[in-house]
Amino acid sequence: xxxxxxxxxxxxxxxxxxxxxxxxxxxxxxxxxxxxxxxxxxxxxxxxxxxxxxxxxxxxxxxxxxxxxxxxxxxxxxxxxxxxxxxxxxxxxxxxxxxxxxxxxxxxxxxxxxxxxxxxxxxxxxxxxxxxxxxxxxxxxxxxxxxxxx
Numbered sequence: 001x002x003x004x005x006x007x008x009x010x011x012x013x014x015x016x017x018x019x020x021x022x023x024x025x026x027x028x029x030x031x032x033x034x035x036x037x038x039x040x041x042x043x044x045x046x047x048x049x050x051x052x053x054x055x056x057x058x059x060x061x062x063x064x065x066x067x068x069x070x071x072x073x074x075x076x077x078x079x080x081x082x083x084x085x086x087x088x089x090x091x092x093x094x095x096x097x098x099x100x101x102x103x104x105x106x107x108x109x110x111x112x113x114x115x116x117x118x119x120x121x122x123x124x125x126x127x128x129x130x131x132x133x134x135x136x137x138x139x140x141x142x143x144x145x146x147x148x149x150x
Contacts, residue, residue: 100126 107123114121 103126107126110121110123113119114123
């Protein structure tokens with residue numbers, strides 16, 4: 001940084017004054033020195049603020065990455081649980097279809113026996129709820145979110 005030099009001004013008008021000009025130079029130099037120190041301190045504080053801000057942002061990035069990793073793990077667990085429940089539902093649907101077919105077969109056998117023997121046999125009807133299990137006439141139970149968690 002280039003320093004600006006000002007011509008010495010004498011308070012009494014003489015060019016080679018006995019000290020009033022040099023006193024003014026000293027005052028100007030002192031102001032420059034104080035301004036330089038103030039600027040240095042201000043720059044130091046600015047660097048410290050920027051460093052603190054960078055550290056805060058770095059900490060936040062780390063915290064968010066950990067949170068993201070935790071959420072991804074939770075999503076993966078939920079997906080695995082969903083897959084297991086979906087498989088169990090598929091097995092139950094297949095068993096339901098098989099049992100419904102067996103019941104129809106047994107009912108037709110009972111109907112043949114009734115026709116051949118002449119005896120009245122009580123043949124249960126297949127309830128509609130068996131045909132449409134998702135439309136059961138039962139009170140709806142709320143599903144708790146944590147009931148599927150291990």
